[in-house]
Amino acid sequence: MNLIAIRSIYVFEMSRWFRTVLQSILSPVISTTLYFVVFGAAIGSRFSDVGGIGYGSFIVPGLIMLMLLTQSVANASFGIYFPRFTGTIYELLSAPVSYLEIVLGYVGAAATKSIILGLIILATAGLFVPVHILHPFWMIGFLVLTAATFSLLGFIIGVWADGFEKLQLVPLLVITPLTFLGGTFYSVQMLPPAWQKVALVNPVLYLVSGFRWSFYGIADLSVAVSLGMTLAFLAVCLAVIAWIFKTGYRLKT
Amino acid sequence: MQSIIAIAGLAKTYAPRPPMGAFEALKSIDLDVRRGEIFALLGPNGAGKTTLINIVCGIVTATSGTVLVDGHDNVAEFRAARSRIGLVPQELHTDAFETVWKTVSFSRGLWGKPANPAFIEKILKDLSLWEKKDNRIMTLSGGMKRRVMIAKALAHEPQILFLDEPTAGVDVELRRDMWALVRRLRDSGVTIVLTTHYIQEAEEMADRVGVISAGALIVVEDKTTLMRKLGRKQLTLHLHQRIESIPAALGAHALELRPGGQDLVYTYDTNTDRSGIAALLQDVGAAGIRFTDLQTKESSLEEIFVSLVSKRS
Ligand SMILES: Nc1ncnc2c1ncn2[C@@H]1O[C@H](COP(=O)(O)OP(=O)(O)O)[C@@H](O)[C@H]1O
Numbered sequence: 001m002n003l004i005a006i007r008s009i010y011v012f013e014m015s016r017w018f019r020t021v022l023q024s025i026l027s028p029v030i031s032t033t034l035y036f037v038v039f040g041a042a043i044g045s046r047f048s049d050v051g052g053i054g055y056g057s058f059i060v061p062g063l064i065m066l067m068l069l070t071q072s073v074a075n076a077s078f079g080i081y082f083p084r085f086t087g088t089i090y091e092l093l094s095a096p097v098s099y100l101e102i103v104l105g106y107v108g109a110a111a112t113k114s115i116i117l118g119l120i121i122l123a124t125a126g127l128f129v130p131v132h133i134l135h136p137f138w139m140i141g142f143l144v145l146t147a148a149t150f151s152l153l154g155f156i157i158g159v160w161a162d163g164f165e166k167l168q169l170v171p172l173l174v175i176t177p178l179t180f181l182g183g184t185f186y187s188v189q190m191l192p193p194a195w196q197k198v199a200l201v202n203p204v205l206y207l208v209s210g211f212r213w214s215f216y217g218i219a220d221l222s223v224a225v226s227l228g229m230t231l232a233f234l235a236v237c238l239a240v241i242a243w244i245f246k247t248g249y250r251l252k253t
Numbered sequence: 254m255q256s257i258i259a260i261a262g263l264a265k266t267y268a269p270r271p272p273m274g275a276f277e278a279l280k281s282i283d284l285d286v287r288r289g290e291i292f293a294l295l296g297p298n299g300a301g302k303t304t305l306i307n308i309v310c311g312i313v314t315a316t317s318g319t320v321l322v323d324g325h326d327n328v329a330e331f332r333a334a335r336s337r338i339g340l341v342p343q344e345l346h347t348d349a350f351e352t353v354w355k356t357v358s359f360s361r362g363l364w365g366k367p368a369n370p371a372f373i374e375k376i377l378k379d380l381s382l383w384e385k386k387d388n389r390i391m392t393l394s395g396g397m398k399r400r401v402m403i404a405k406a407l408a409h410e411p412q413i414l415f416l417d418e419p420t421a422g423v424d425v426e427l428r429r430d431m432w433a434l435v436r437r438l439r440d441s442g443v444t445i446v447l448t449t450h451y452i453q454e455a456e457e458m459a460d461r462v463g464v465i466s467a468g469a470l471i472v473v474e475d476k477t478t479l480m481r482k483l484g485r486k487q488l489t490l491h492l493h494q495r496i497e498s499i500p501a502a503l504g505a506h507a508l509e510l511r512p513g514g515q516d517l518v519y520t521y522d523t524n525t526d527r528s529g530i531a532a533l534l535q536d537v538g539a540a541g542i543r544f545t546d547l548q549t550k551e552s553s554l555e556e557i558f559v560s561l562v563s564k565r566s
Pocket residue numbers: 253267268270276278296297298299300301302303304305
């Protein structure tokens with residue numbers, strides 16, 4: 001294992017992020033604040049409590065998930081797309097590093113960034129509504145697992161995309177809708193029965209449900225199912241990445 | 254002694270990219286590069302030089318054939334193979350937003366070498382980059398960017414350095430610095446493989462030259478031997494008056510009279526100290542032949558390839 005190389009990629013990626021850290025943090029924090037103002041205060045006061053939790057508090061885990069997913073995908077896809085775009089990928093391909101090491105460096109950095117953002121949003125949320133965390137260990141567990149999984153997905157998108165438009169397309173057309181429909185702002189039990197079935201196809205639902213359980217001990221689905229689905233999704237992403245590197249898809253000619 | 258690079262039966266067919274079909278860029282290349290030499294891969298654009306280098310370095314996947322780097326298969330034992338190689342690619346690919354220092358240090362880390370600021374400092378000073386070490390790369394000129402790419406390739410102390418068209422679009426100063434550096438590296442035991450489409454460059458730098466054309470290696474030879482074959486020049490005298498045949502007084506010179514009787518062509522070797530031009534001109538004057546114009550012309554790379562290929566078949 002070329003540990004020095006993994007660290008080099010990781011540090012390089014993190015320092016790229018820190019160069020523009022204010023922008024990177026500011027925009028998610030501002031949008032979270034807006035969600036709380038709009039959903040929590042303005043609209044939320046008209047909602048009754050969900051499962052005994054005030055609506056503002058109820059949406060905190062979902063909001064963190066929303067940011068975690070979009071930021072993981074955005075960071076990781078950009079991280080690997082950028083060297084492909086500038087041509088500096090030649091160095092990565094000619095270096096004595098294995099694919100696993102490349103993925104660990106890039107995905108590790110992307111996941112770290114989104115976890116930091118997730119925690120910042122948690123802190124921001126705490127300013128607006130009461131937040132308590134029933135199972136901190138599981139909370140961190142879901143946070144890390146989700147960040148890693150969606151950073152892997154982002155890595156795949158960054159390898160697949162052959163233009164900046166495609167890089168934006170997937171998050172816009174897939175991730176955001178799935179997150180909104182995945183019980184971020186409501187409990188699936190509020191949906192009509194037919195739609196509850198449809199919602200079960202959405203992987204984000206399992207993430208949000210498990211994550212919310214780690215906060216308040218209430219969940220739409222059993223925690224074991226949530227965890228299992230998250231791990232399954234992680235495995236799918238890993239398999240796709242293994243295939244990418246085995247075939248050199250979009251990386252080698 | 255074992256070759257530091259041993260290439261056997263290496264072929265590459267690029268997958269079709271509509272509307273273009275599949276393209277056979279390399280046709281079964283066999284090549285051995287000796288330890289410690291400067292090897293020049295000479296060939297026109299599109300000959301397959303970059304493809305060959307990129308396969309050895311792991312950027313392009315070969316269709317068939319094997320590459321051993323210091324005895325290590327470059328696919329099965331890619332770590333051992335690649336850790337010995339530094340590559341300066343043909344195109345300028347740089348991290349625009351990074352500083353020189355960071356990007357060069359990053360390269361060293363990527364090759365798994367522990368940080369060594371003193372060594373990086375030495376490389377940057379050798380390449381006249383030290384003053385720019387905290388500048389972002391996008392603020393540098395093209396020549397400076399190329400120096401950065403060389404620094405990156407040297408940051409991990411490679412035993413083999415690949416320079417793909419190192420002088421394409423490079424100013425005189427960098428060219429001179431680069432050749433000085435290449436010679437110093439060779440003296441310290443580094444093997445150097447460079448590509449070029451300039452005969453002079455191969456002549457100036459290399460110990461051995463491989464000539465590649467349309468994906469095939471035509472010859473691999475010691476530079477001096479090859480230059481004797483390649484280095485021919487022609488001197489053409491445009492005569493004041495038509496002559497019927499070459500005068501007997503000029504019989505000692507290898508002359509040819511062009512049809513029309515007004516152009517005398519003298520072919521000579523650029524590699525000998527005495528080209529014979531002075532003696533020829535003296536004899537031409539003594540024979541009372543006057544000329545109105547004179548020009549010299551080097552055989553073009555294309556002409557040389559044609560003659561090499563026809564000689565081979
Ligand atoms: N990725 C690719 N796909 C298809 N054809 C390619 C690709 N890269 C290079 N070629 C073709 O292969 C041939 C050899 O290219 P190259 O190795 O770059 O030559 P050189 O470096 O000698 O100029 C050229 O005709 C080029 O167009």
